[in-house]
Amino acid sequence: MINHMGRFLFILLGLWVxxxxxxxPQKVLHLELSAAETGFDPVMTSDLNTASIxxxxxxxxxxxxxxxxxxxxxxxxxxxxxxVTDQGRTWLFTLKRGVYFSPDPVFKGQKxxxxxxxxxxxxxxxxxxxxxxxxxxxxxGKIIGLDELGEAARKTGHFDYDARIPGLEVxxxxxxxxxxxxxxxxFAHAMAQPMYGIVAREVIEGYAGDTASHPVGTGPYYLxxxxxxxxxxxxxxxxxRHEVWRFDPGNDPDSQRIAAQxxxxxxxxxxxxxxxxxxxxxxxxxxxxxxxLDMIGLAGQFAPIALRGAHLKPSLAQRGIxxxxxxxxxIAYYFINQQDPVLGGMSKEKIxxxxxxxxxxxxxxxxxxxHKGQAVRNAYPIPEGVAGAxxxxxxxxxxxxxxxxxxxxxxxxxxxxxxxRRQPDGQPLAVRYTSSLxxxxxxxxxxxxxxxxxxxxxxxxxxxxxxxxxxAERQCRVxxxxxxxxxDYPDGDNFMQLWYGPHTHENNGSCYQDPVWDRxxxxxxxxxxxxxxxxxxxxxxxxxxxxxxxxxxxxHIRNVLSQPWVIGFKAHPILPSVWSLMDLDASRAPHP
Amino acid sequence: xxxxxxxxxxxxxxxxxxxRDRVGMTAxxxxxxxxFVVFLALMGWVAQDWTREVxxxxxxxxxxxxDQDETAQRPAVDHAALxxxxxxxxxxxxxxxxxxxIRAEHPxxxxxxxxxxxxxxxxxDKWGHDVWTKVIKGxxxxxxxxxxxxxxxxxxxxxMGAVAGYFGRWVDDGFNWLYGVFTAxxxxxxxxxxxxxxQQKGVVTLVLILGLTGWTGVFRLVRAExxxxxTREYVLAAGAMGASHARRMFIHILPNTSHVILVQLSQxxxxxxxxxxxxxxxxxxxxxxxxxxxxMLNEAQNELIxxxxxxxxAAGLAxxxxxxAFSMLTDALRDALDPKLKY
Numbered sequence: 015m016i017n018h019m020g021r022f023l024f025i026l027l028g029l030w031v032x033x034x035x036x037x038x039p040q041k042v043l044h045l046e047l048s049a050a051e052t053g054f055d056p057v058m059t060s061d062l063n064t065a066s067i068x069x070x071x072x073x074x075x076x077x078x079x080x081x082x083x084x085x086x087x088x089x090x091x092x093x094x095x096x097x098v099t100d101q102g103r104t105w106l107f108t109l110k111r112g113v114y115f116s117p118d119p120v121f122k123g124q125k126x127x128x129x130x131x132x133x134x135x136x137x138x139x140x141x142x143x144x145x146x147x148x149x150x151x152x153x154x155g156k157i158i159g160l161d162e163l164g165e166a167a168r169k170t171g172h173f174d175y176d177a178r179i180p181g182l183e184v185x186x187x188x189x190x191x192x193x194x195x196x197x198x199x200x201f202a203h204a205m206a207q208p209m210y211g212i213v214a215r216e217v218i219e220g221y222a223g224d225t226a227s228h229p230v231g232t233g234p235y236y237l238x239x240x241x242x243x244x245x246x247x248x249x250x251x252x253x254x255r256h257e258v259w260r261f262d263p264g265n266d267p268d269s270q271r272i273a274a275q276x277x278x279x280x281x282x283x284x285x286x287x288x289x290x291x292x293x294x295x296x297x298x299x300x301x302x303x304x305x306x307l308d309m310i311g312l313a314g315q316f317a318p319i320a321l322r323g324a325h326l327k328p329s330l331a332q333r334g335i336x337x338x339x340x341x342x343x344x345i346a347y348y349f350i351n352q353q354d355p356v357l358g359g360m361s362k363e364k365i366x367x368x369x370x371x372x373x374x375x376x377x378x379x380x381x382x383x384x385h386k387g388q389a390v391r392n393a394y395p396i397p398e399g400v401a402g403a404x405x406x407x408x409x410x411x412x413x414x415x416x417x418x419x420x421x422x423x424x425x426x427x428x429x430x431x432x433x434x435r436r437q438p439d440g441q442p443l444a445v446r447y448t449s450s451l452x453x454x455x456x457x458x459x460x461x462x463x464x465x466x467x468x469x470x471x472x473x474x475x476x477x478x479x480x481x482x483x484x485x486a487e488r489q490c491r492v493x494x495x496x497x498x499x500x501x502d503y504p505d506g507d508n509f510m511q512l513w514y515g516p517h518t519h520e521n522n523g524s525c526y527q528d529p530v531w532d533r534x535x536x537x538x539x540x541x542x543x544x545x546x547x548x549x550x551x552x553x554x555x556x557x558x559x560x561x562x563x564x565x566x567x568x569x570h571i572r573n574v575l576s577q578p579w580v581i582g583f584k585a586h587p588i589l590p591s592v593w594s595l596m597d598l599d600a601s602r603a604p605h606p
Numbered sequence: 607x608x609x610x611x612x613x614x615x616x617x618x619x620x621x622x623x624x625x626r627d628r629v630g631m632t633a634x635x636x637x638x639x640x641x642f643v644v645f646l647a648l649m650g651w652v653a654q655d656w657t658r659e660v661x662x663x664x665x666x667x668x669x670x671x672x673d674q675d676e677t678a679q680r681p682a683v684d685h686a687a688l689x690x691x692x693x694x695x696x697x698x699x700x701x702x703x704x705x706x707x708i709r710a711e712h713p714x715x716x717x718x719x720x721x722x723x724x725x726x727x728x729x730x731d732k733w734g735h736d737v738w739t740k741v742i743k744g745x746x747x748x749x750x751x752x753x754x755x756x757x758x759x760x761x762x763x764x765x766m767g768a769v770a771g772y773f774g775r776w777v778d779d780g781f782n783w784l785y786g787v788f789t790a791x792x793x794x795x796x797x798x799x800x801x802x803x804x805q806q807k808g809v810v811t812l813v814l815i816l817g818l819t820g821w822t823g824v825f826r827l828v829r830a831e832x833x834x835x836x837t838r839e840y841v842l843a844a845g846a847m848g849a850s851h852a853r854r855m856f857i858h859i860l861p862n863t864s865h866v867i868l869v870q871l872s873q874x875x876x877x878x879x880x881x882x883x884x885x886x887x888x889x890x891x892x893x894x895x896x897x898x899x900x901x902m903l904n905e906a907q908n909e910l911i912x913x914x915x916x917x918x919x920a921a922g923l924a925x926x927x928x929x930x931a932f933s934m935l936t937d938a939l940r941d942a943l944d945p946k947l948k949y
Contacts, residue, residue, distance in 0.1 A: 112648060113769060137741075198767050275629070295908075296907055296908055296911060299911070315912070316911065316912075317685070319911060319912060320912075360700075362700055362701060364703060365700055366701055366704065369701070382663070383663055383732050397913055408692045408693075409692070410699075416712065417705075417708060417709075417712070419712075420712065421701070421704065421705070423707060424704050424707070424708060425704065433732045451804065453904065453905075453907070455733075455907060456894060456904070456905075459894040460733070460894055463734070463894050463895055467657070472842055473895060475893055475894055549695070552695045553695045553696065556694060556695050556697055557697060560694075560697060560698075560699050560701075577850075
């Protein structure tokens, strides 16, 4: 009897021990990307989807406070905010100690600490002509001696990373002094970009030629698995330092609720992030409905079934689904390649043709039919919520197909026997519109086709995958496209730089090179956010319209839906991703 | 004087048999109706204005009473605001003179739109296009693609099958190797691969894709027929009389395999209409300025989730009726043309 009892107690004890020692369930966040990533070397990144992942893999010197609105800069790799002296020309950064890169074979089993020299190396990479960085503009022409290094590399074909330049002075292992040529009001924002995440030189050199496949940073996660254009799995970085969630919620009730859930927790709480590329919005929507995705950026076409006005429909709210809705600091804008042999050029005929094409675009119809009301008309290159915005700005290029047609008639674009217009010299005229393969882009193709039909201009479609579109844009091969830009930092300069001549082959997809415009833009760089700068911005915006370079169309409204088990999410206007600052209630999640 | 009645030929016998098949005749009438509609659309006599926006967005079918949702409402356009001068911030407009002249002639912006109907016979799509007109215009694309691609595939399959079966030996081995390669690759993968290589959307591309991938079935059957027929007495006799290989293949043997080819052709038409729909649904099909049943189904995938089912129903039903009728016709043709079923 005692024997039986003993055996029974022993089994009970065993069960208790295994239960107690069993690891808690892994917290896995399931997400989607609406367009394929482009590779994970931050210096080469320019798209939001890739940046959202790099935000978790790499760390920049500064970042943005999660809850503060309007947004506020805070230290990330830096131990404190930099000391700025010499009228904003000298920046002293001190790094946190004990920050390590995620493990990688390159480090031969050793833990590798981040030093000030890594920051210097990271900044230098942006000026290395081999990298052709789209975000070079944030340091170009700013740091003393750095442009000269880039220039020398262009001549010799070799960038001297060992060179010492006065603009980048390492004072000790953790302290770096950056000297700028002139005052730069946005330099701190530049140092908060995920593209400026710190990398280790031995990693970049060790994986030379394939750095995009080997992201090694100091962020809370590392890339554990990558199937190109399909799946990315991030796992908790074992070398990530002890960091605690501590943000001031202020008076905002939503922030206070989040702070009550998250305050004092270590970062990150989520063990694994699985990100699938789902280009079709319907597939993503259905996956979210089945609980296979934890969060989803609601595509416009599904707004009527998810939203009633600005609120979640009761059927979804009853399921505990949450809606985070903000007006994105973004613009959607048409641009025309100014170097294109058919549409480019500054002759009156070409300007008239471009302006007519822009005037045939019915933005209100696009908002109503394609975005289902989840966008607002915005004609100014700087959206609301960003320094320099002007919501009252009136465009020269508002929808007016009658005047557009009369303009084309007057400038000699006569209709041929087939009913389509020809160029003034009698050559055939066709406009090639570039877009991706998604069904939403097919709708945008239809919009453009309708617009060109209004003008009796022949429509041609070029379908490319998103990364290929970006590549074609940089090579000035796109003829016309509807592009979008979201603020990297909340200053108008981040938008106006999109048309700066020297940024051709980087972010200037319209390949617009106009000395008058460039001079005005350069003047804005010397000014803080002020009425003088705003006046210059208005001139710049109007010049873009007068010359038929671009038409700003809409600003997007971001609706993020999250499942009831997602904790601590608040949409941030600038940070591309906040996964490390969130949590999951694993007991409620339907999947491990 | 007694007159010897001429015995009916193969085709007359087949026609008589087909006429007695009521299902077959019904299917034939349905197919002929579709072809007639295609002809009318091709000539531009119907559905030429399918791009005209005649209804409000997502106008429901007339028999389907449904309240208009907010997306159907059109905001009022501020016409006056368009003609108000906008500040130029001290800049010169390079087109100032031209625009001044235009505005002097036309002082008011011309944005008047034709009134739109709140409902349409089979409903409207997101732009307010009439779905009925789209179905008709779409039938032109889908059926033409099906027919022309089937003709191409049948031509390729017949010529290759004839050459392989007639000459045999290494020629046959070569064609069999090619056949093996094409059939070893899953059909849809092969189609996508060719679509990716062609890199161009359009009806011609679709026909090429389907024609170049769909010849294998015809090839297999025609080759078998030629292997059988090439040793028959009538072919040997033709050879003895000095007929060339080409003459023996295409003048003597081909008519005796025509029933197989005809049935394969009609089967391919059905298959390719479905393939066009699948390809267009997946985004490899027709470009944005062409409508087909497949492109309509592609558009309908997002509409369905919003409860706008009419485009899907219209295109799906039109295709289902044709495919069913064509399949029945194929069955009836096989029965009518099979010499073993003579009665």
